[in-house]
Structures are given as structure tokens and as C-alpha cells.
Amino acid sequence: MPQRAATAQPLKRAEKKEVTRQQLIAATVDSIAASGFAETTLHKVSARANVSRSLVNFHFDSKEQLLVETLRHLTDEYRTFWMKAITRPGLSAAGKLNALVDADFHPQVCNRKKIAVWYAFWGESKSRPTYMEVCERADREFASAMERLTAEVVAEGGYAVDAVAAAKGLRCMIDGLWLELLLSPASFEREGSKRICRTYLAALFPRHFEMPGQVEMPAGGAP
Amino acid sequence: MPQRAATAQPLKRAEKKEVTRQQLIAATVDSIAASGFAETTLHKVSARANVSRSLVNFHFDSKEQLLVETLRHLTDEYRTFWMKAITRPGLSAAGKLNALVDADFHPQVCNRKKIAVWYAFWGESKSRPTYMEVCERADREFASAMERLTAEVVAEGGYAVDAVAAAKGLRCMIDGLWLELLLSPASFEREGSKRICRTYLAALFPRHFEMPGQVEMPAGGAP
Amino acid sequence: MPQRAATAQPLKRAEKKEVTRQQLIAATVDSIAASGFAETTLHKVSARANVSRSLVNFHFDSKEQLLVETLRHLTDEYRTFWMKAITRPGLSAAGKLNALVDADFHPQVCNRKKIAVWYAFWGESKSRPTYMEVCERADREFASAMERLTAEVVAEGGYAVDAVAAAKGLRCMIDGLWLELLLSPASFEREGSKRICRTYLAALFPRHFEMPGQVEMPAGGAP
Amino acid sequence: MPQRAATAQPLKRAEKKEVTRQQLIAATVDSIAASGFAETTLHKVSARANVSRSLVNFHFDSKEQLLVETLRHLTDEYRTFWMKAITRPGLSAAGKLNALVDADFHPQVCNRKKIAVWYAFWGESKSRPTYMEVCERADREFASAMERLTAEVVAEGGYAVDAVAAAKGLRCMIDGLWLELLLSPASFEREGSKRICRTYLAALFPRHFEMPGQVEMPAGGAP
DNA sequence: GATGAATGAGCCTTCATTCAT
DNA sequence: GATGAATGAAGGCTCATTCAT
Incomplete structure (x- = not known):
């Protein structure tokens, strides 16, 4: 029917265009994870996305822009994920901190492929101001959120602890644990990593966090 | 003296070759820090080293080998540095842990240029097995040393703490703080970073480490 | 007419690509003849074909493949030529042998440029198995055809001659005469060369071939 | 002893120099046969000769000169060989022609390695005047010698044969049979090749050469 | 809107050659 | 006299990008 065609077609087109865009970004992520940043060529990307070179x-003015958009996609996805984790109603500050830790090691954001891409971008950041800007903004958002939470905890518990420093310590610990997954996937343990973070929190804020029980780590814990 | 000349001459030839090699590696480090991994070309490297392309x-069979040797140079330098830091006689386990923290933030190893290069290699590691191997070995050495120290502290103090996990937490925190220097150099503070690590240690091992005093962080702390 | 346009357009695209391919092969032949095998660079080839380097x-995966395809083009062209020469209806075996000799010295296949290219490939054959394979197959086809003809003549005439050896002798004589054109173009004579071959045939098969008349060779016979 | 040293040394030096030269030429021949003309580099040659690059x-002003001297060495060796073959006293013209055929298929000059080198030089001849000159001179000498012999035979036997053409036919046949050894070593037969030449001679000059007996060629005749 | 032939820039590498030792 | 570090030129190849279709 002409009417359906008229309304469906323009939608379909714009939709399809967006789908292709997303496919290209996904293919870029895959390629960076598989071939590294230096060997990610538009040829490989288009082959992965099953589209012409x-x-x-056509969708991105230049390769550089494709990369930037890929990084943006990554940061957006990450922000959405952790924000959702702490917007659950009825969560205390400490509960939100726990939720952030859980989110940071959730397989959806913390898997070897995505970590590899994060580190690939970080590795190129110094020489590419645009990357650094995007990374920094994402970082600052996450940092602010965390700092607000630690500040709340400090205030509640009356701890003699620098809330900003405490937050930074946790954040950096998480980044470092991600690197562990990247470089030594065999020795990475998802639950163990969370436990390390919680130990840190419990040590700093004993009245808000429970020291995790000493668990015999199972050999060959799945990442 | 003729003898000295006789011994100096043969040294000069081999020496000069080695000097050139080192210059090339240094130029590679500079180039990766300045232009990133992807845009580090042999042309740029040779230009920086003021030698022909x-x-x-001639010195390295391929570009790949130059990069591997550069990474190796980096790991060697790092290992030498922290090893020297903990071999000072009369140092307790806790003292050695403190020394490790100091070493990790010493300007000689923890400056933006070198950190950028570390992250550049890590960023490419997933797709280049050789890099990962070299990185992992270096990491394992450092981890083992640190774990031995935390184990000693745990034993001494009778803490109910997983020594391996404690060490891993510290190590990852340090890696994450390095990333802070890379991505947000303005907000990085050398002393502040050490303090965050020491807070972690003091929180875990209160009878071995003193909680650092709350310091008003000076605005715009120089990295 | 729209129809013609519709059929002409799709042809045009594929056609143009094929034309360019053939131009490149032709340019390669020219370059090998002019500059030799060793000094035939892709730069020279593309310059001759008036296309970008x-x-x-884009058309050939590698230089090596361009060379192989050039050789294949050469063998195909040669085979087509001599096959057409002996498929003329109503030709006796002896007549076909004569036709083969004529074909082998026809200016279209026996000119200094093409001979130079043949010898260039033969010169590299020993170290390049692919060339040897292609050359051998072409040779074998030609040899088989010729052997079938000599065998027929031997059977018809009841000659006490090894047909295979006779064919090989003729074939080799032709190859050697080609070399004469390559190395001593001044002393090469197209008709004289055919006469030498026919003398060989007439000496072996007197009842099938006429001994060519002794001709006063004109001085400086044009090749 | 000083005296012996004084007399032996200068001789030894010049000798050694010449030895090295010959080694380099031999290595060049080997390399051309093994790697082809295009891939024969001074590096490979010096490695084969076990000398520094x-x-x-030092011994040859340029690579080109090394190649020319190698070709000259080849032609000299060949000339010496066939000349010696026909200077045996008490040989008739026909006997000398037979001796030339024997020489041309003697393993010392007719083996796959040397044939490959001949063809390598011939393949490059068209674009390198120097090679062509050297080749042509060698060819002309051989041709003249052979023409003198066929002329003698023609005169002796009163044959109605063009002596020059007959010689050219034989020469070309030999060159072509060499190519057979190069391209189809499996089907090359040393004795069979001589027989083909002798059949040609016997067919042209029946009162001077005996038609070789029809021999059942053994399968897989050793080249 | 999407394809694919074509381009130009640039990169890694090799090679013949030189020069100081 | 001979070595080996060093050079400059050039070659093959890949890549991002454009343009006609």
C-alpha cells in the first residue's frame, strides 16, 4: 500500500542508516580488540561489517571521526551502565558504592574485548587531544559521582579520611584491575577483584562496609 | 699510555654501535610518547636520533623488533629501579613496601612520557603476543616481590588479610594512578598519589603503617 | 535505445577494468623487453600504461602475480596462434608441420620484443617454479601437437626415423633460431630461418618435404 | 724464515687475491643458478663466498662489473672447452663436428646449473648491451668454427647444401636442447640429445655421418 | 544511496656503495 | 688489505580517500 510505503520507507531508511552506523562502530570495536589500534584499517572494519569499503x-567523514565516535559510543555505554546501577531507589551511599563496584566488574562492561579497546584508546590518548578530552570528561563524571558518595559516607561515619582521595584510590584500583584482566587474563578473577575493592572500602570505612570473608580462591577462576 | 689506547680503541667501535642503538631506542620512546604508537614511523625515529633512515x-631487523627491544628496555629499566630500591640494607618488609611505593612514583620512572609509552604498549598488547609476554613477565616479577613483602607483614602482624590480594590491590592502585597522570595530568599529584597508597596500606596493616596526615592539597600540584 | 544503453552500461564497467588489465600486461611486456626482467619496476610499468602506481x-595482488599473468598471457597468445595455424581445413600432416614453422616465424609472435620477453622468463625460470610450470605446460602442448604430426608423417612415409626425436629436433631448432634473433638481430633472417627448418624436414622426410632451393641470401636481410 | 716469507708472501698475496676473485665469480654463478638474476644480490654472493660484504x-668496482666478469668467465671456459675438443690431432672435419656435439653436451658445460646461468644472461641481454656484446662475440667464434667445418664437409662431399645454414641449424638445435634441459630436466636425455644432432648431420651429409641407430630410449634417462 | 575503479601519499625494507678505522 | 658501521636511493605495498557511475 502506498501509504504504508510512504510512512515506512523514510523510517526504514533512516533506521537502516543508523543500523549501519552502529554496525560499523561495533566492527571497529571488534577490530581494535582483535588487531590492535595500529592495525585497524577501514578495510578490516568494512569487511567485519559486511559493507563496501x-x-x-560515507557514514563518517574520516577514519579519525569513526574512531572518535567509537570512543564516544564506549563512554556513553559505560556511563549509562553505571548511572543505572546507582539510580536504583532506596540505596544508601555505601550501597551505591557497592553497586558501582559491581557495575565495574559486570561482564557487560568488564570483558576482555572492551577492556582491550579502552586501553587501546588510552594508549593513543597522549598524542590525540580529542581522545583525551573524551576520556577525561567520562572520567570526571564517574569521579564526581564516586566522590559525592565517599563524601557522604565520610560525613555519615565521621571518618578522618580524605573523601576525594579515597574515591580516587578506589577508581584507580578498578582501572588497575581491568589491566590485570587485559594482561593476565588467566589470573583475573571477577569475584576476587570485587573483594579487593570491598576490602579497601571496609578498611577505610569499617562502620559502612563489611570486610569480605577470606575466601579460598578457586584455582582457575573464570574471568 | 699505549695500553690504554689499545684497550680503548676496540671498545670505541663496539661502544659506538651500542650508543647508536640506545639512541634509537630513546628516540623510539620519545616518538611513541609524542606521536603515539600508530603514528610512530621509522622516519620519525631516525629523524629524532639524527641518523639515516x-x-x-641495520641495528634492528624490523620495525617490530625495534619496538620489542624498546619495550624490553623499558621493563629492564623499571625492574632495575625498583629492585635497587628494596635492596637497601636494614629495611623491614614494611619499609620495603614503602620503598616500592616511593620508587613507583619517582620521577625517573613515573613521568608522563614514560607512562604514555607504557600505556601505548599495553594498548597494543592484546593483539601482539610478544608484547604481552614481555609485559607479563615484568609484571609477575614485581607482583611476586610485593606479595612476598605483604606476606611477611601479614605474618608479622597476624592480620586477617589475604596477602596476595592485598598486594594485588596495591599494584593495581599504582597502575591506575599512573593512568591518572596520563589522562589528567593537571589533577595528578605525586605526593598525593603516594599518600593514597599509604592510606591503603595503613588501613590494612595499621600496626605496620602510619595513616598519612590529612594534607591540604595545594592547587595545581606539579606532576 | 534504452535497451542498448542498459546492456552497454554494465558491459562498459567490466570492460574498462579488463582493458586496463590488458594495458598493464602490455606495459609489462614492453618494460621487460626494454629494461629487462631485473629492472622492470612497477613504477616503469604504470608509467608506460599511463596509470597511477x-x-x-589494485589489479594484481603483487608484482609477482603481474609477472605470472603476463607470462600466461604470452603462452595463451602463442598457443592460440599456432593452433589456429594448423586447424585450417584440408591440411595434410606435412602441411601442418609447414604451417607450424610458418607460425613460429610469423612477425606476430616472432619479433624481437616478444622473443626478449620469452627469454627473460626462461632466464628466471629455474629459480621460480611457477614460471617453469607455466612454460612447461605450454611447451608440452606444442610438443605433443608436433609429435603427433611427425608420427603421422613417419607412418605415411614409412621412414626409419624416431618421430618424437624428430619433433624435438625441430622444436629446439626453432627455439635456437629465436635466440639468434635476440642476440644477433643483424644476422637473423626470417625466410632463412624457415628454410633451415624446412631443410631439416626435407632431409628427414624427403618424400614429404621439398628441399628448399639454395637462395642467395640478401645482405642485411631485415628481421 | 724471513727469506721464505719475503718470497712467499708477495706471491701468496696476489695468489690469494685471485683466488678470492674466482671464489666470488663462482659464488655469483651459484647464486644466479639458485636465486635467478633478479634476486642475486651482493649480499648473497658474499655470503656464498664466505667473505665480507x-x-x-673491493675486487669489482660495481655489481655490474662482477656480472660482466662472470659472463666473461663463462664464455672463456666454454671456448676453451670446445676449442680443446677440436684440436685433437688427426681429426677430420666430420670428426671435429662430432667432437663439437660431444663437447656441447659434456656434463662439464652442459649441466643444469650452467645452462641456467647462460639463459639468465641471455634473458637480460636485450637490455644490457655489454652482455649482448660478450655473448655475440663468443657465439660468433663458435659459429665461425662450425661453419668452417661444415664448409669443409660440403666441399669434400659435394653436397648441395648451404654450409652456413647447416651450421646455424646445428648450433640452434643445440641451444634449443639446452633449453630443454633447463625447462624440462626430467625429459632431457644427454645421449638422446646428441643423437638428435647426429641425425641432423647424417640427414644432411649422409656420406660423412652415420645415421644413429634407433635406440629405445630408456625411461628416466639421467640428464 | 551505494559501489568499485582509481589515486596519491607514505611506510617498511632492501640494496649497492662509501668511509672511517 | 679488509672490516663493518652508515648512507641514500629506490622498490613494493598498503591505506585512506575520491569520483564517476
């Missing part, structure tokens, strides 16, 4: 230049 | 392939 | 790698 | 440029 020149289509990449 | 083909000389690179 | 990278186009060569 | 820059020594080649």
Missing part, C-alpha cells in the same frame, strides 16, 4: 567514508 | 634496519 | 596493486 | 666492491 567506501561506505565507511 | 636505513640505519634503523 | 597503486593501480597495479 | 664490502669485499665484493
Whole structure:
């Protein structure tokens, strides 16, 4: 029917265009994880996305822009994820901190492929101001959120602890644990990593966090 | 003296070659820090080292080998540095842990240029097994040393703490603080970073480490 | 007419690509003849074909493949030529042998440029198995055809001659005469060369071939 | 002893120099046969001769000169060989022609390695005047010698044969049979090749050469 | 809107050659 | 006399990008 065609077609087109865009970004993520940043070529990306080579230049003005958009996609996805984790109603500050830790090691954001891409971008950041800007903004948001929570905990418990420093310590610990997954996937343990973070929190804020029980870590814990 | 000349001459030849090699590695480090991994070309490296382009392939069979040797140089330098820090006689286990923290934030190893290079290699590690191997070995050495120290502290103090996990937490925290220097150099503070680590240690091992005093962080602390 | 346009358009695209391919092969032949095998660079080839340098790698995966395809083009062209020469209806075996000799010295296949290219490939054959394979197959086809003809003549005439050896002798004589054209173009004579072959045939098969008349060779016979 | 040293040394030096030169030429021949003309580099040659790379440029002004001297060495060796074959006293013209055929298929000059080198030079001849000159001179000498012999035979036997053409036919046949050894070593037969030449001679000059007996060629005749 | 032939820039590498030792 | 570090030129190839279709 002409009417359906008229309303469906324009939608379909715009939709399809967006789908292709997302496919290209996904393919870029895959390629960076598999081949590294230096060996990620538009040829490989378009092959992964099953589209013609020149289509990449059609959707993104340049390779650089594809990369930036990929990084943006990554940060957006990450922000959405942790924000959702702490917006659950009825959560105390400490509960939210716990939720952040859980989110940071959730397989959806903390898997080897995505970590590899994060580190690939970080590795190139120093020489590419745009990357650094995007990374920094994402970082600052996450940092602020965490700092607000530690500040609340400090205030509640009357701890003699620098809340900002405490937050930074936790954040950095998480980043470092991600690196562990990247470089030594065999020795990475998802639950163990969370436990390390919680130990840190419990040590700093004993009246808000429970020291995790000493668990015999099972050999070959799945990452 | 003729003898000295006789011994100096043969040294000069081999020495000069080695000097050139080191210059090339240094130039590679500089280039990766300045231009990133992907845009580090042999042209840039040779230009930085003030030598002809083909000389690179004379000293190193391929670009890949130059990069691997550069990474190796980096790990060697790092290992030498922290090892020297903990071999000072008369140092307790806790003292050695403190020394490790100091070493990790010493400007000689913890400056933005070198951190950028570390992260550049880590960023490419997933897709280059050789890099990962070299990185992992270096990491394991450092981890083992640190774990031995935390185990000693745990034993001494009778703490109910998983020594391996405690060490891993510290190590990851340090890696994450390095990333802070890379991505947000403005907000990085050398002393503040050490303090965060020491807070972690003091919280876990209160009878071995003193909680650092709350210091008003000076605005714009120089990295 | 729209129909013609519709059929002409799709042809045009594929056609143009094929035309460019053939131009590149022709340019390769020219370059090998002019500059030799060792000094035939893709730069020279693309310049001769008036196309960009990278186009060569677009049509042929590598330089090596361009060379192989050039050799194949040569053998195909040669085979087509001599096959057509002996498929003329109503030709006796002896007549076909004569036709083969004529074909082998026809200016279209026996000119200094093409002979130079043949010898260039033969010169590299020993160290390049692919060339040898292609050359051998072409040779074997030609040899088989010729052997069948000599066998027929031997059977018809009841000659006490090894048909295979006779064919090989003729074939080798032709190859050697080609070399004469390559190395001593001044002393090469097209008709004289055919006469030498026919003398060989007439000496072996007197009842099938006429001994060519002794001709006063004109001085400086044009090749 | 000083005296012996004084007399032996200078001789030894010049000798050694010449020895090295010959080694380099031999290594060049080997390399061309093994790697082809295009892939024969001074590096490979010096490695084969077990000398330092820059020594080649010391003994020969340039690579080109090394190649020319190698070709000259080849032609000299060949000339010496066939000349010696026909200077045996008490040999008739026909006997000398037979001796030439024997020489041309003697393993010392007719083996796959040397044939490969001949063809390598011939393959490059068209674009390198120097090679062509050297080749042509060698060819002309051989041709003249053979023409003198066929002329003698023609005169002796009163044959109605063009002596020059007959010689050219034989020469070309030999060159072509060499190519057979190069391209189809499996089907090459040393004795069979001589027989083909002798059949040609016997067919042209029946009163001077005996038609070789029809021999059942053994399968897999050793080249 | 999407394809694919074509381009130009640039990279890694190799090679013949030189020069100081 | 011979070595080996060093050079400059050039070659093959890949890549991001454009343009006609």
C-alpha cells in the first residue's frame, strides 16, 4: 500500500542508516580488540561489517571521526551502565558504592574485548587531544559521582579520611584491575577483584562496609 | 699510555654501535610518547636520533623488533629501579613496601612520557603476543616481590588479610594512578598519589603503617 | 535505445577494468623487453600504461602475480596462434608441420620484443617454479601437437626415423633460431630461418618435404 | 724464515687475491643458478663466498662489473672447452663436428646449473648491451668454427647444401636442447640429445655421418 | 544511496656503495 | 688489505580517500 510505503520507507531508511552506523562502530570495536589500534584499517572494519569499503567514508567523514565516535559510543555505554546501577531507589551511599563496584566488574562492561579497546584508546590518548578530552570528561563524571558518595559516607561515619582521595584510590584500583584482566587474563578473577575493592572500602570505612570473608580462591577462576 | 689506547680503541667501535642503538631506542620512546604508537614511523625515529633512515634496519631487523627491544628496555629499566630500591640494607618488609611505593612514583620512572609509552604498549598488547609476554613477565616479577613483602607483614602482624590480594590491590592502585597522570595530568599529584597508597596500606596493616596526615592539597600540584 | 544503453552500461564497467588489465600486461611486456626482467619496476610499468602506481596493486595482488599473468598471457597468445595455424581445413600432416614453422616465424609472435620477453622468463625460470610450470605446460602442448604430426608423417612415409626425436629436433631448432634473433638481430633472417627448418624436414622426410632451393641470401636481410 | 716469507708472501698475496676473485665469480654463478638474476644480490654472493660484504666492491668496482666478469668467465671456459675438443690431432672435419656435439653436451658445460646461468644472461641481454656484446662475440667464434667445418664437409662431399645454414641449424638445435634441459630436466636425455644432432648431420651429409641407430630410449634417462 | 575503479601519499625494507678505522 | 658501521636511493605495498557511475 502506498501509504504504508510512504510512512515506512523514510523510517526504514533512516533506521537502516543508523543500523549501519552502529554496525560499523561495533566492527571497529571488534577490530581494535582483535588487531590492535595500529592495525585497524577501514578495510578490516568494512569487511567485519559486511559493507563496501567506501561506505565507511560515507557514514563518517574520516577514519579519525569513526574512531572518535567509537570512543564516544564506549563512554556513553559505560556511563549509562553505571548511572543505572546507582539510580536504583532506596540505596544508601555505601550501597551505591557497592553497586558501582559491581557495575565495574559486570561482564557487560568488564570483558576482555572492551577492556582491550579502552586501553587501546588510552594508549593513543597522549598524542590525540580529542581522545583525551573524551576520556577525561567520562572520567570526571564517574569521579564526581564516586566522590559525592565517599563524601557522604565520610560525613555519615565521621571518618578522618580524605573523601576525594579515597574515591580516587578506589577508581584507580578498578582501572588497575581491568589491566590485570587485559594482561593476565588467566589470573583475573571477577569475584576476587570485587573483594579487593570491598576490602579497601571496609578498611577505610569499617562502620559502612563489611570486610569480605577470606575466601579460598578457586584455582582457575573464570574471568 | 699505549695500553690504554689499545684497550680503548676496540671498545670505541663496539661502544659506538651500542650508543647508536640506545639512541634509537630513546628516540623510539620519545616518538611513541609524542606521536603515539600508530603514528610512530621509522622516519620519525631516525629523524629524532639524527641518523639515516636505513640505519634503523641495520641495528634492528624490523620495525617490530625495534619496538620489542624498546619495550624490553623499558621493563629492564623499571625492574632495575625498583629492585635497587628494596635492596637497601636494614629495611623491614614494611619499609620495603614503602620503598616500592616511593620508587613507583619517582620521577625517573613515573613521568608522563614514560607512562604514555607504557600505556601505548599495553594498548597494543592484546593483539601482539610478544608484547604481552614481555609485559607479563615484568609484571609477575614485581607482583611476586610485593606479595612476598605483604606476606611477611601479614605474618608479622597476624592480620586477617589475604596477602596476595592485598598486594594485588596495591599494584593495581599504582597502575591506575599512573593512568591518572596520563589522562589528567593537571589533577595528578605525586605526593598525593603516594599518600593514597599509604592510606591503603595503613588501613590494612595499621600496626605496620602510619595513616598519612590529612594534607591540604595545594592547587595545581606539579606532576 | 534504452535497451542498448542498459546492456552497454554494465558491459562498459567490466570492460574498462579488463582493458586496463590488458594495458598493464602490455606495459609489462614492453618494460621487460626494454629494461629487462631485473629492472622492470612497477613504477616503469604504470608509467608506460599511463596509470597511477597503486593501480597495479589494485589489479594484481603483487608484482609477482603481474609477472605470472603476463607470462600466461604470452603462452595463451602463442598457443592460440599456432593452433589456429594448423586447424585450417584440408591440411595434410606435412602441411601442418609447414604451417607450424610458418607460425613460429610469423612477425606476430616472432619479433624481437616478444622473443626478449620469452627469454627473460626462461632466464628466471629455474629459480621460480611457477614460471617453469607455466612454460612447461605450454611447451608440452606444442610438443605433443608436433609429435603427433611427425608420427603421422613417419607412418605415411614409412621412414626409419624416431618421430618424437624428430619433433624435438625441430622444436629446439626453432627455439635456437629465436635466440639468434635476440642476440644477433643483424644476422637473423626470417625466410632463412624457415628454410633451415624446412631443410631439416626435407632431409628427414624427403618424400614429404621439398628441399628448399639454395637462395642467395640478401645482405642485411631485415628481421 | 724471513727469506721464505719475503718470497712467499708477495706471491701468496696476489695468489690469494685471485683466488678470492674466482671464489666470488663462482659464488655469483651459484647464486644466479639458485636465486635467478633478479634476486642475486651482493649480499648473497658474499655470503656464498664466505667473505665480507664490502669485499665484493673491493675486487669489482660495481655489481655490474662482477656480472660482466662472470659472463666473461663463462664464455672463456666454454671456448676453451670446445676449442680443446677440436684440436685433437688427426681429426677430420666430420670428426671435429662430432667432437663439437660431444663437447656441447659434456656434463662439464652442459649441466643444469650452467645452462641456467647462460639463459639468465641471455634473458637480460636485450637490455644490457655489454652482455649482448660478450655473448655475440663468443657465439660468433663458435659459429665461425662450425661453419668452417661444415664448409669443409660440403666441399669434400659435394653436397648441395648451404654450409652456413647447416651450421646455424646445428648450433640452434643445440641451444634449443639446452633449453630443454633447463625447462624440462626430467625429459632431457644427454645421449638422446646428441643423437638428435647426429641425425641432423647424417640427414644432411649422409656420406660423412652415420645415421644413429634407433635406440629405445630408456625411461628416466639421467640428464 | 551505494559501489568499485582509481589515486596519491607514505611506510617498511632492501640494496649497492662509501668511509672511517 | 679488509672490516663493518652508515648512507641514500629506490622498490613494493598498503591505506585512506575520491569520483564517476
